């Protein structure tokens with residue numbers, strides 16, 4: 001965790017409404033978050049949830065409707081984009097088509113009025129960081145998408161900003177390149193020590209690269225936490241559903257003891273989960289269960305397993321995904337690693353016992 | 367180049383291949399190019415279009431002092447026309463008016479195009495766009511009479527100044543269209559990228575917007591220039607004594623009779639027009655959004 005460091009960006013109660021009157025669109029309902037210095041921070045959410053808007057508010061291309069944004073302790077409301085020490089990697093790169101790669105990369109320092117020699121050095125350094133030194137004299141139109149992407153990155157890094165904003169920079173690349181760039185971006189962030197604010201709608205990207213993630217939907221921040229937090233301890237239905245696969249089971253709280261609730265679902269399935277604020281005995285709650293945390297066995301083996309029948313089995317190579325109808329009527333998705341001898345994989349119609357280890361069920365706030 | 371222009375080859379390539387294959391095959395059925403007599407008609411059309419011009423050019427080299435009768439090749443009328451004081455002063459007037467009107471019209475068109483494309487949507491922005499282009503379809507004689515009346519009402523002395531003002535006005539839409547076409551193909555993310563990289567508004571314009579717009583600006587200026595040089599009706603109304611332009615001078619000469627000198631001046635004007643139009647075409651060729 002990085003909470004002990006300096007705060008790079010502090011977003012307080014920000015609200016953003018585009019337009020006015022009947023045509024007004026609320027892009028950010030209300031958002032508050034802290035991004036620490038040196039952090040790789042990701043804004044994750046489906047298309048249209050307000051990620052780009054939040055980034056543009058930080059960069060200064062849009063003005064907040066309400067709330068404040070602080071950059072290293074300073075309110076930046078009144079600063080135009082060209083006075084904010086942040087640089088952006090745009091979604092479609094936006095390289096200047098009439099300039100060479102070197103001119104593109106040197107543009108920021110040139111605008112800052114730095115001497116030619118210094119610009120030259122910085123251009124070389126930035127281009128070598130992204131492994132594009134051989135392309136300095138090319139024009140953007142003479143490069144592939146992946147190469148343009150790297151140049152856009154070098155251009156934003158060259159002035160050595162305090163914060164780098166990246167708006168879905170990998171979304172236009174093909175899968176292999178995207179995976180390679182993930183590692184490179186992460187390495188780059190560590191080497192430069194620049195705070196990265198990274199926008200994506202791809203959960204895998206977010207989980208593999210980020211120090212912390214803010215999950216957004218409909219202009220609201222749903223949860224902020226480390227990748228592990230977000231995946232293992234989703235706060236609400238949206239987060240649990242958006243990241244990974246999840247079973248949602250409705251259950252009633254039968255008893256609470258030491259912060260742990262014993263819940264009873266329809267059909268008598270009993271699960272224990274940490275109780276969340278605002279819920280008590282008798283409440284109907286939603287429990288989230290990750291399919292890979294549960295396991296199947298052909299016989300009960302004397303444990304606390306629940307009997308059921310396999311409705312469908314989808315072979316996925318490394319694992320198999322099952323739909324199991326429990327005898328009580330609840331249907332669960334369960335994923336099992338495939339055994340050495342794949343012919344022993346269970347099939348639809350087989351009777352099975354599902355075991356749900358303590359700690360699997362996670363109570364959601366809604 | 368604009369974004370769109372850059373991505374075009376990727377999209378166009380497969381199409382081009384398909385088209386190439388299709389035309390390489392010999393097909394028997396219906397073909398558009400095989401209407402009977404289409405070729406002949408094409409020739410008739412081109413002769414109809416260009417024969418008068420060919421005659422004009424050829425007769426400008428006629429040795430005879432009566433323009434309509436060919437007696438032999440000579441460039442003597444060129445020498446005579448170029449040393450004619452009246453023609454010289456008309457040429458100078460034409461160039462002064464065209465240059466001034468071009469500079470003024472292009473500057474105003476640039477500002478108008480920028481305001482419409484980057485000023486955000488304001489009340490009546492669509493209407494403004496229409497109003498700027500409207501003079502293109504208003505009958506020129508109406509504009510001419512209107513301009514004349516206007517100058518009379520405000521009591522301005524007719525001369526080079528009135529010519530420049532009138533020419534600037536009707537050149538604006540011609541300068542505006544290519545600039546606007548260029549701007550439309552260019553969204554403002556490049557300007558934002560520049561501002562993100564510490565360029566002030568002015569610097570973003572100076573280093574990014576302006577260089578990218580330049581082909582459109584030059585094209586607009588050339589179009590304005592040639593339109594101004596060619597103008598007759600409006601010039602006729604608002605030119606004062608001593609501010610005769612070339613088209614007015616030619617008209618004056620023709621009333622006396624078609625002399626080889628008229629052919630010479632017309633040929634030279636034709637040549638200038640051709641040079642400008644070719645340059646204009648070359649400049650806007652790569653521009654997908656040009657209004658034709």
Ligand SMILES: Nc1ncnc2c1ncn2[C@@H]1O[C@H](COP(=O)(O)OP(=O)(O)O)[C@@H](O)[C@H]1O
Nearest residue numbers: 018025026027046047048049050051052053054
């Ligand atoms: N300039 C704008 N004018 C009006 N509405 C906008 C504008 N930009 C974005 N929006 C709207 O705001 C919402 C959030 O958009 P955006 O921040 O681009 O989402 P994301 O980047 O997460 O896909 C969307 O509903 C979008 O239509």
Ligand SMILES: [Mg+2]
Nearest residue numbers: 048051052053
């Ligand atoms: Mg976006």
